Amino acid sequence: MRNKEKNSETSDLMRKKKFNLKEGFFLSLIRTLGFTGAVILFIILFFVAYNGIHILSWEFITQPPVDAMTKGGIFPVIVGTILLTALCMIIVVPIGVITAIFLAEYSKPGVLLKTVMMSIYTLAGVPSVVFGLFGLAVFVVAFNFGMSLLAGSLTLAVMILPYIISTSEEAIKTVPYSFKEASFACGATKWQTIRKVVLPTAMPGILTGGILGTAKVSGETAPIMFTAAAFFTPGVPRSLFEPLMALPYHIYVLATSGTHIEETRPIQYGTALTLIVLVLGMNLLGIILRSRQRKKKAW
Amino acid sequence: MVENKNIFEIRDFNIYYVDFKAVSNITLDIEAYRITAIIGPSGCGKSTLLRSLNRMNDLITTSRVEGKVFFKGIDIYHRDTDVIELRKRVGMVFQKPNPFPSSVYENVAYGPRIRGINKKSLLDEIVENALIRADLWKEVKDKVHESGMSLSGGQMQRLCIARSLAQEPEVLLFDEPTSALDPISTANIENLLQELQKTITIVIVTHNMQQAARISNYTAFMYLGELIEFGDTDTIFVNPHHKLTEEYITGRFG
Secondary structure, eight states: OHHHHHHHHHHHHHHHHHHHHHHHHHHHHHHHHHHHHHHHHHHHHHHHHHHHTTTOOHHHHHSOEETTTTEEOOHHHHHHHHHHHHHHHHHHHHHHHHHHHIIIIIOOSSHHHHHHHHHHHHHHHSOHHHHHHHHIIIIIIISOOOSSHHHHHHHHHHHHHHHHHHHHHHHHHTSOHHHHHHHHHTTOOHHHHIIIIIHHHHHHHHHHHHHHHHHHHHTOOHHHHTTTBOSOOSSSOSSTTSOBOOHHHHHHHHHHTOSOTTTTHHHHHHHHHHHHHHHHHHHHHHHHHHHHHHHHOOO | OOOOOEEEEEEEEEEEETTEEEEEEEEEEEETTSEEEEEOSTTSSHHHHHHHTTTGGGGSTTEEEEEEEEETTEETTSTTOOHHHHHHHEEEEOSSOOOOSSBHHHHHHHHHHHTTOOOHHHHHHHHHHHHHHTTOHHHHTTOTTSBGGGSOHHHHHHHHHHHHHTTOOSEEEEESTTTTSOHHHHHHHHHHHHHHTTTSEEEEEOSOHHHHHHHOSEEEEEETTEEEEEEEHHHHHHSOSSHHHHHHHTTSOO
């Protein structure tokens, strides 16, 4: 009897051990795969930095390209990307935040809300080149803005709108109900409550979404290729209706359609490195903001 | 004209959430410059009744009322009644202290600011007065520009009281204001309520029967949405007429 008991105990232990082996295998598998993302990122970063870092200099980022873009810097290209992105954000953030306020605070469940939500989700899934064609048809041709800063910014704005809406809505929804209750009990109207309590409390979240959206927009090529970006412009755009050079499109141009593709490799990598640094910098800022906001949250 | 000593007159009042009748056929007078406590077991509708007095229930879109509530003779559920003005005159303090995530000063200045008072000297005066009345000034006068959320629980609750007082309300509604606080903070708040009673009317919902007995002039006992008994606190606690009231205050259920 005793012996039998002991046996079953041992076999129990054995089974546990087997289980642990399996567990360990999957744990290490998951661990390895988990690092893949980080490894890929570092390979890309290393590859671009290795090839591009030696060309980076003060002159490279402050001088225009010369000699059919085979020499000189990328100053107008950087300015072009900054202008495009900034104008895009100026256009899209107010629209996105107002839509988010409507969705989170005013809309009532029903067909209208469902339609709006479905449209936003679908819009988020549309490939960026389609936005490029849309921008070409609507802003460049129909509105007659031409290939321009304005047309490109509007196209990018349409593309990033769903993202801005959903991050803002998320941020607004995390504002505790007790804050709103307190505001109403003070005799505030709904709009006063939204303006003075909900939006300030949600602001860090909205900002984080905005910064990450900015990072995404600044790297987009397809939406601007038919709407804003030129092969070459002599300087920075002087009005909303002039085309411009932008970092992602500049890389594409130098790498595919110049006459000196091989010669300009270092410039291509330098441009790519500049773009990556810009995007990663903005992502980092977004991450820092978000973690600071989490720490500040005392409710 | 004889002055009416009742600031609230509740008449045949019902509150529904969709089909559920949360408050049933209540008729009750609330006397000015007194503390009226509403007691009863969880889910008896006491908070719902309290929240109907400044129409905070409006925020719950599925709620519906029948009957009348008069505030100084005005039917507050009449469609011409200005809810915003009502909530200014009938303030509310909640169970969990809920200061805004801004400074002590901004918390108290919130009400006056949304009413368009922006002059700094005037705001300073309002904020200081409200904090003094809420018995918080001594503790925070050197840190009025620090976050309201850095205060202790009891201080936060007094900050919320100060925020309501800054509007010069005539009535303050308290929804279990001490249930999230320690005994010392609770005692502070109770003393404060008795002090405030000299200048405003107080209605308090509480789970704590000793609290009702200690501080209130009148007590209403509710059970399953109905008002079972209402009267002088002494009478209710010493000599209740209704068997349910007696059973509840002696702790046989609840």
